Amino acid sequence: MERKIFFVFTSPSILVMTLLMALPLAMAIWLSMHFMTFTNVLAPQWVGLRNYIDVLEDAQFWQSFEFTIVYIAVVVPSWIVIGFIMALLLDQQSGIVRGFYLSIYLLPFIIVPIVGTIMFRQLFEPSGIIRWLYQEIFNQRFHYTEQSVKTLVLFHGVWYVTPFTLVVYFAGLQTLPQDLLEAAGIDGASRLQKIRYIVIPHVRSLTLFILLFSIMDSYRVFDSVYVLTELNPVYKAHTVMTYTFQTSMRLQRLGKANAMAVITVIGIMVVLIPNLYYSWKEQLAER
């Protein structure tokens, strides 16, 4: 394809991304150097780097940052391990049984995240069934505390994205090198050895890809934490995103919130840059 036609075909998309992604990003940086509330949106007041100093000195921001890291550290490995094991087990099934399980497993993932979290919360309401079970089994009352809310956020995170890794791994298992597996079988390799030496190397690139994307996605987790904390005003379990939301929508410190957004963008570079490098290599190899 000639370059001219390439430009003609991509121009609407490039236009949208320039006007509504690149430009807003530059604007976020510009706005982050202003004092701005909802009353002076169109006439913000220049304050230089003041907002950045504010954010970096804000203990609550660092707490929310810490919880975000904990969230990533707990949730991402769980997705990978549970998703992989369940994909292996599902691979043992065939035909209609497989399809049936697959549609049930996909439910938490396709549901509106806000709604999924509300459903999750219904289980722990004073009249919820899990809360009741908890009280019956452990013989102690379930309380909303900062700790239990954070635990719920983590549980929900695992519950809601595992289907995604499950399906990706499941698809990966369908392309296993059969001849290798047969040869290993003839040589008397046990099932665990086959998984260790054939299946896991086979899904290695898939795992890397899941890892990079799930770190980026869990870093910006918002909806579920919003439902479980923002609407439950006593106990806070903020992540970076919900804390930014609170700063902008509740406290109306839009400049400071923009500074937080810019700092989060810098934070994501830790994963984004290796990811870009990896994709760059991959793209060049393809051509």
Next chain:
Amino acid sequence: MDRVTSLWGRILIQIVLILFAIYSIVPFTWTALQSIKTVRDAGSRRPKLLFSPTMENYEDLWLRSTPENPEALAFFLLLALVLLVGLLLFAQYIPGRRSLVYGLVGLGFAGLLWGIPQLLDTDRFYDFFLNTLIVTVGTIVISISIGCLAGYALARYVGLLGVVLLLAALAFRALPRFAFVLPYYWIGSALNLLDSRILVIITLVAVNQPFTIWMLRSFFMEVPKDLEESAMVDGANRLVSFLQVIVPVAWPGIISTALFTLLLAYNEFLLVRVLTQTNWTLPVAISRFTGGEDPRHLTLAAAASVSATIPIIVVILFFQKHLVKGLAAGAVKG
């Protein structure tokens, strides 16, 4: 992998699979049960599994006043719905003018959605539902049209510019929404577009564009190159050969991408929450039911959650293959 052959092994696997299935659907089942209980039953400290079901929560949610003959109305609405869906399903067996049938079904749905408030005294939740449909359909149409052009060009162009564009899209996709949302708010107030559907649609198109072009590109890569070459030999230009030859071949992939766009637009919370004050879509509307001390919040939230989930489940039942295919194709890449 080869199958586990021992009986106990097979039983164990089934047990784990069933437990995982229960774990996946417990929140749905519980919420669905709560949504058909009276406020009293739903609030009971000892969970009630036996109760007399009621539709009053759904009535509270969707309607302002109870209609005089609910059974007859429900019957007619269901009949119209079944007819339209049936027509949609059988459209592929109707020879010739298939697009005409699809157009008619679309018009029928629009008519039905317009007609319901004339027959029933609908509450605001219905407006939010309509709003969500408009935003979702608008986003899909714009996003997929411009995404197809770009995805196709990226699949065929070998120059370095293509790589640069792809990587830029990847970088944009990784950034947290807040890097864009507050500037969107600024743009919205500068153009006096806050609380309008246009702004929500356009910004949703933008934030989904990186993902869309990556995914569509991967599907266009699978289309053999000779196809458009032979069309171009016949004298068609790029655009015509693209629309008439490539798009039909890549159609399943386009449906997959449209499905993901649907989920993204239907699910979006943060963007809509910041950019609208009254013109909410369902996720924002539902989040309003969950706070507060009013005991009705519990059952209303349950009914709203179920109401918002049913359309998605119906769509996924129809298109499950496309969804799994999209996930497997590395949909996620973008």
